[in-house]
Structure formats: C-alpha cells, structure tokens
Amino acid sequence: MVDGPVILVGPTSGLDYRRIRPEWGDILEELEFSLFSTSNRDELCHAEQFVALAQEFPEGSFVGFDGDEAVAMGTGILKRFDGRPPPHTLLDVMPFGQSGHQPDGNWYYGITIAVRPSHRRRGIGAELYGLRKEVVRTQNLRGIAAGGVIPGFEQHKQHLGIEEYIDGIRRGEIYDATLSFQLHNGFEIVCPLPDYVRNPKIDNYAVLIVWDNPDYRPAG
Numbered sequence: 001m002v003d004g005p006v007i008l009v010g011p012t013s014g015l016d017y018r019r020i021r022p023e024w025g026d027i028l029e030e031l032e033f034s035l036f037s038t039s040n041r042d043e044l045c046h047a048e049q050f051v052a053l054a055q056e057f058p059e060g061s062f063v064g065f066d067g068d069e070a071v072a073m074g075t076g077i078l079k080r081f082d083g084r085p086p087p088h089t090l091l092d093v094m095p096f097g098q099s100g101h102q103p104d105g106n107w108y109y110g111i112t113i114a115v116r117p118s119h120r121r122r123g124i125g126a127e128l129y130g131l132r133k134e135v136v137r138t139q140n141l142r143g144i145a146a147g148g149v150i151p152g153f154e155q156h157k158q159h160l161g162i163e164e165y166i167d168g169i170r171r172g173e174i175y176d177a178t179l180s181f182q183l184h185n186g187f188e189i190v191c192p193l194p195d196y197v198r199n200p201k202i203d204n205y206a207v208l209i210v211w212d213n214p215d216y217r218p219a220g
C-alpha cells in the first residue's frame, strides 16, 4: 500500500499520481539511474536530493504509480531568473547534495521527467506536464524551463552539428524521442546547452527548452 493521497488519476493512462514523499528517495534514485544510464551518475539526482525536493517543494514534484509500483516522475524546483534562463549546467541549478530550490523563484525548473520504458507512449509524459503547468498557473510563475536531453543526437552527430540537429527537430524533419515530445507539449527550443551533463554518447549536450505561461500576470 502506497502512502500519500492520489491527487490525480491519469485521464489517459489511469496511473495514480501522488506528490513526492521523503521516504521514496531510494526508489526515485533507482528510477533516475536506470532511465538516464548513459549520463554521468554523479551529476544526476541522488536519493538525498529527492528527499530534499520532498521536504522543500513537495508541490512541485509528482510520482506516477501503477498499483504499488512507481513508474514515472516529473520533478522540479523554483528558480529565479531575470528574463529567460541563461546557458547553464545541471549542477548550476541543482548543486551536489542539494535540491537547488529557491523559494522566491519566478520560474519552475524541470529537473527530471521520466517514464519506465514499459509504460511509454500512453500519455504519461503529457499528464506529468499537465501537473507541472498547473503548478505554474497556480503560483503565477513565468513558465517552465529545463535542459532537455537529446538521445537521437547520437545517430546524427557524425554528419550534423548540434545547431543543425536542433533546427531539423524544430522543422519537424528529425524526430527525437525526447525533444520532439517536448515540442509537442508546447515548449520552445531556445539554444544548445554545452556540458549540461556528462554523456559522451551525445557529446554532453542538452537543449534549453522553455514553456511560457500564457496566464502570467506581472506583479502590479
């Protein structure tokens, strides 16, 4: 039996979504390490950081359960930026051992969105974005920013530079299992993020993606 109230039953997937809880640190670390297996583990989110997320900003992170099994998560923190975020690395936003959460932040920063392979392409990723967008609207934040990974770059990097690869995705000529999904969820591709997380398969690149909150009201 899983603790914590179900805040949403996925309208498409039927998953039970709950807010993150400190006792799930080890489970979420296993999910993170197994789903980002080609990234440098030291720079990924560790159990104590999931615990910190649950303690500092539980309203920003969601875990999807199929029965008693955690199969998906969308985690995030608040960050303060003037305008859109400048180029950065994951460690810049979430330093070792910390959540990186800034309580007075004006942006929601997406740390991890991940779904077990057995459960993909059932609308769970889109449901997690729906929950994140609800946080942004409720807290009148500027929007969502994240470093989007680009698994498909590995197959193209011999003949395409990073900018050409991103342009191909923008134009819909190249499909990337992650970045195309982000575009279809309303994100804009802003620019490459060199050295975001060490991952030799994709030359350590991620891509800055941004979703602007259409309902944002500047403080008057």
Ligand SMILES: CC(C)(COP(=O)(O)OP(=O)(O)OC[C@H]1O[C@@H](n2cnc3c(N)ncnc32)[C@H](O)[C@@H]1OP(=O)(O)O)[C@@H](O)C(=O)NCCC(=O)NCCS
Pocket (backbone or CB within 6 Å): 035, 112, 113, 114, 115, 116, 119, 120, 121, 122, 123, 124, 125, 126, 127, 146, 147, 148, 149, 177, 178, 180, 181, 182, 184
């Ligand atoms: C990226 C990721 C989170 C997407 O999760 P998901 O649950 O598969 O997402 P969805 O089901 O909402 O959408 C994925 C695709 O399936 C499609 N889809 C959704 N329901 C479908 C259905 N019933 N039948 C067929 N296709 C479906 C969506 O339209 C979407 O297509 P698109 O890529 O062309 O936009 C998941 O692939 C993942 O965990 N990847 C590894 C970790 C990762 O890279 N995370 C992102 C870090 S930035």
